[in-house]
Amino acid sequence: MFLINCPFCGEREQSEFKAGGEAHIVRPKQPTELSDDEWAEYLFMRKNIKGVQFERWNHIHGCRKWFNMVRDTSNDQIKAIYKMGEKPPVE
Amino acid sequence: MKNKYSIFSLIKNAFSYHENWEKAWKDPEPKKEYDAVIVGGGGHGLATAYYLAKKHNMKNIAVVEKGWIGGGNTGRNTTIIRSNYLWDASAGLYDHALKIWEGLSQELNYNVMFSQRGVMNLAHNLQDVRDLKRRTHANRLNGIDAVYLDTEEVKKFCPIINTSQDIRYPVLGGTLQRRAGTARHDAVAWGYARGADEMGVDIIQNCEVKGIKRNGDTVEGIETTKGFIKTKKIGVVAAGHSSVIANMAGLKLPLESKPLQALVSEPVKPIIDTVVMSNAVHAYVSQSDKGELVIGAGTDDYVSYSQKGTHDIVEGTLNAILELYPIFSRMRMLRQWGGIVDICPDASPIISKTSIKGLYFNCGWGTGGFKATPGSGDLFAHTIANDEPHKLNAAFNINRFVSGDLVDEHGAAAVAH
Numbered sequence: 238m239f240l241i242n243c244p245f246c247g248e249r250e251q252s253e254f255k256a257g258g259e260a261h262i263v264r265p266k267q268p269t270e271l272s273d274d275e276w277a278e279y280l281f282m283r284k285n286i287k288g289v290q291f292e293r294w295n296h297i298h299g300c301r302k303w304f305n306m307v308r309d310t311s312n313d314q315i316k317a318i319y320k321m322g323e324k325p326p327v328e
Numbered sequence: 329m330k331n332k333y334s335i336f337s338l339i340k341n342a343f344s345y346h347e348n349w350e351k352a353w354k355d356p357e358p359k360k361e362y363d364a365v366i367v368g369g370g371g372h373g374l375a376t377a378y379y380l381a382k383k384h385n386m387k388n389i390a391v392v393e394k395g396w397i398g399g400g401n402t403g404r405n406t407t408i409i410r411s412n413y414l415w416d417a418s419a420g421l422y423d424h425a426l427k428i429w430e431g432l433s434q435e436l437n438y439n440v441m442f443s444q445r446g447v448m449n450l451a452h453n454l455q456d457v458r459d460l461k462r463r464t465h466a467n468r469l470n471g472i473d474a475v476y477l478d479t480e481e482v483k484k485f486c487p488i489i490n491t492s493q494d495i496r497y498p499v500l501g502g503t504l505q506r507r508a509g510t511a512r513h514d515a516v517a518w519g520y521a522r523g524a525d526e527m528g529v530d531i532i533q534n535c536e537v538k539g540i541k542r543n544g545d546t547v548e549g550i551e552t553t554k555g556f557i558k559t560k561k562i563g564v565v566a567a568g569h570s571s572v573i574a575n576m577a578g579l580k581l582p583l584e585s586k587p588l589q590a591l592v593s594e595p596v597k598p599i600i601d602t603v604v605m606s607n608a609v610h611a612y613v614s615q616s617d618k619g620e621l622v623i624g625a626g627t628d629d630y631v632s633y634s635q636k637g638t639h640d641i642v643e644g645t646l647n648a649i650l651e652l653y654p655i656f657s658r659m660r661m662l663r664q665w666g667g668i669v670d671i672c673p674d675a676s677p678i679i680s681k682t683s684i685k686g687l688y689f690n691c692g693w694g695t696g697g698f699k700a701t702p703g704s705g706d707l708f709a710h711t712i713a714n715d716e717p718h719k720l721n722a723a724f725n726i727n728r729f730v731s732g733d734l735v736d737e738h739g740a741a742a743v744a745h
Contacts, residue, residue: 238638252640256630258584277730281582281673285571287633294630310585311633 239313244320245300257293259283260305261325287311291325330526333437352518353525358532358554362390364561364712365550367537367573369393370402371513372690372697373565374520374531375705376712381527383706384713389529391521392552394536398517401567401697404667406590406612406624408603409699410447410508412474414463417723417735418676419470424720425703426507432702438519440511441617445602447508448477448485450652452497452608460503467505477502486604488655495651497609510603510614516701540577540687547577547686563688563712568633568668570691577687581678582729583670586627587637588695591664595619599655609648620662623649627669627695637666669694674728676735679708679721688712689726 242248265271265279284290292306307316307326317326331337331350341349364380366373369391380386391397409429411422433439451457460476467474482502483491491499521531532554539551540562549558564573568585595618605612605624612624625645628637642664650657672678672692677700679690690708693700707721717725728734 238640251638256628258631273730273732277582278580281729282580283571283582283584284575284580285583285585285631285670286575287569287572287585290631292630308630310631313632313634313636 239315241294241306241315242318243296243299243302244304244318245302246296249296249299253296253298255295255297257295257303259285260291260293289316330522333439352522353531356530356532358390358392358530358535358552358557361549361558362530363388363559364563365389365557365559366391366563366565367550368400368565368567369397369517369521369531369533370400370565370567371398371516371520371701372567372693372704372708373563374398374517374524375701376563376565376690376708377529377531377705378520378524378527379706379709380713381524381529384709386713387528390532390557391524391529392532392535392537392550392557394534394553396533397521397531398514401667401669402513402517402701404590404665405513405698406614406622407510407513407698408447408508408605408612408614408624408696409442409511410505410603411472411699412447412449412463412467412503412505412508413737414466415735415737416470418737419467419472420720421677421703421707421724422700423470423472424707425700428702428706429511430507432516432519436519436523438515438522440515440519442509442511444507444509445614446485446504446506447603447605448482448502448504450482450489450502450604450606450608451500452606453500456608457500460501464503473505473507475504475506477504486600486602488600488653489604490652490654497606497648497651499652508603512617513698520705537573537576540573542577542684545683545685547684561686561688561712563690563708565690565708567691567693567697568670570670570689574689577682577684579682579684579687581689581691581726582673583692584631585633585668585670586630587632587635587666588627588669589625589637589641589664589666591623591625591642591661592616593621593623593656593659594662596621596659604652606648606652609652611645611648611652613649613653621656621659627671633668635666635668669697671695674734674736675738677704677724678726679704679711679724680717680726681711681715682726
């Protein structure tokens with residue numbers, strides 16, 4: 238159990254949120270021109286980092302807005318939270 | 329040659345207060361070079377080493393383990409064994425494992441306490457009923473024993489279940505696989521370790537892999553906390569940490585590592601003589617030989633390597649348990665823990681070669697790897713020794729995420745992932 242500081246609502250319990258996986262995976266601009274390997278990379282392959290990872294979260298039982306989070310997956314400590322479209326903080 | 333475990337060795341050792349049992353496996357320092365190195369000393373890794381030595385005559389091999397053997401997910405699961413999977417590929421894989429389980433204690437001369445007490449899966453809504461009936465038919469076509477039970481038969485098979493139709497998720501029926509059951513998880517690791525050690529396999533504990541050395545597209549060895557080990561074949565069976573090892577080799581895997589929790593109650597007299605799983609409300613329960621209720625909870629939805637899950641998951645599971653088994657309402661829980669499971673997008677494992685020559689991965693078992701331990705080891709050993717998959721694990725190659733030929737067991741596999 239940990240607390241998440243929603244950029245729209247403030248600090249709430251983690252159980253109000255839904256994790257949305259790795260952040261900054263850009264949807265291909267020309268999907269029709271993608272090879273099978275590139276599709277696999279986009280759809281399935283994940284960094285799954287042990288350590289500092291960039292993620293998307295959704296405040297699904299609150300404002301229902303998406304935002305980004307920088308979190309250390311080895312101890313679940315949140316390093317930074319920023320809105321969608323904002324530049325990720327440099328470590 | 330190790331002494332055989334038997335009633336006579338037990339009696340003999342009783343006279344010396346059990347102080348003179350020989351060591352079940354040595355504790356060697358790594359050699360400079362091996363024909364193959366298995367990364368990960370859990371059940372799957374030790375089984376892989378055992379079958380490499382036994383069936384493929386590869387004796388100069390090592391298992392490296394960063395902690396102690398069987399100390400990861402092998403020692404953290406709820407020990408359920410079954411093979412009632414929907415798809416043909418999965419049915420083949422898991423039933424192969426179940427058939428090995430049936431003779432494993434004799435083969436290893438080590439009591440893995442395999443108990444075919446049956447596994448019952450419950451249906452709580454009309455869609456569950458349809459799905460479970462479909463899976464029962466699919467199982468029987470694949471030669472796997474499965475029967476569908478109506479509510480009364482469920483009650484008869486496990487009388488403590490609350491089959492009132494007035495509860496939030498009433499029991500509408502269930503399936504039963506009688507050959508399924510449980511085993512003692514530590515014994516599986518120890519039995520395979522003892523067997524592998526006897527055939528000359530080096531089991532090296534407290535040895536963490538720090539890097540994988542490549543020469544172009546071929547592996548040359550591994551960097552470890554106990555120095556460099558040269559080898560041409562590396563079999564990675566690192567469960568939740570598979571992606572970490574893959575990153576060392578410059579590979580990306582389709583995995584996410586998440587916490588999965590389980591808990592046990594205080595020990596009580598025998599009350600439930602089978603395993604009951606409920607997909608819809610995510611609660612499963614069995615009773616250990618010590619008398620503890622063994623309860624499996626769900627995964628959290630975020631990536632974590634912390635071996636800790638959230639309290640909400642445990643609470644949700646216990647809510648469901650209490651509705652289904654009101655008799656447990658005053659039981660106290662004794663221990664609760666988490667393990668890190670590596671989940672594939674299609675909830676099926678990967679037992680496969682990779683784009684790097686000599687590097688093999690056995691991962692993605694997600695929430696249900698324990699049941700497959702012997703089969704996984706056998707098939708992974710075959711894949712490593714022949715540099716080609718066995719026909720039973722051909723479908724579980726890593727390339728399926730490129731070809732799209734997924735083995736989608738999400739929801740179909742009799743339990744939520």
